[in-house]
Amino acid sequence: MSSPLPMTNPAVAPATSPLDQLADIHLPEPVSAFPWAVGWWLLIGLVTATLLLIVWWWRRRHRALAWRRAALEELAHIDTLQDNRAFATALNQLLRRVAIRRHGIDIAGLTSSAWLSFLRDTADADFDEACQQQLLQCCYAGSSTRIDRPLTLRQCRNWIRRQTRPAAAAHSPAADATQEASHA
Secondary structure (H helix, E strand, O other): OOOOOOOOOOOOOOOOOHHHHOOOOOOOOOOOOOOOOHHHHHHHHHHHHHHHHHHHHHHHHHHHOHHHHHHHHHHHHHOOOOOHHHHHHHHHHHHHHHHHHHHOHHHHHOOHHHHHHHHHHHOOOOOOHHHHHHHHHHHHHOOOOOOOHHHHHHHHHHHHHHHHOOOOOOOOHHHHHHHHHHHO
16 A cells, blocks of 8 residues: 655755735836927927017017117207207207108198197197297397297107007198099
8 A cells, every 4th residue: 555645746846925026116207398298399499489479569669760769869959059059950950850750741841830740740748839939039139039948848858758559630731632632
């Protein structure tokens, strides 16, 4: 008879824990900065286009208003003139050049009351009539005429600064003739 020995199979290894057979945790790859999503590229493009548009607008406006800066510089130079007649003549010429530049060549023919009316009509604020009369008298009457320089300069400076906006009702002889012809 045979002995009752347990049968052992040499090919079977001793039992191990199933947890030891598990693989390590697989971590996802780190998120990279690139490539960005389409929305971010669109936002970058929109911001860049907006900035370029702002720079283009600012440069265009800066160039378009160079004449105004030059007129204000000349106004500062006119202030240094001692003779009242030279002061008034130079100031009147400057105002006319600004008016021609801003409102067209038709302004060149305006004289006395028509010129003063044009100045009042194109000023956003009140352009003192007494100051305008002093300026006109001083141009033609001579240097003995008294003129209130600080007030005149302040009003002329304000008038020049306001000539950047389109004039709503610019007074011009050609426009008046066109309106009269259309109403007739």
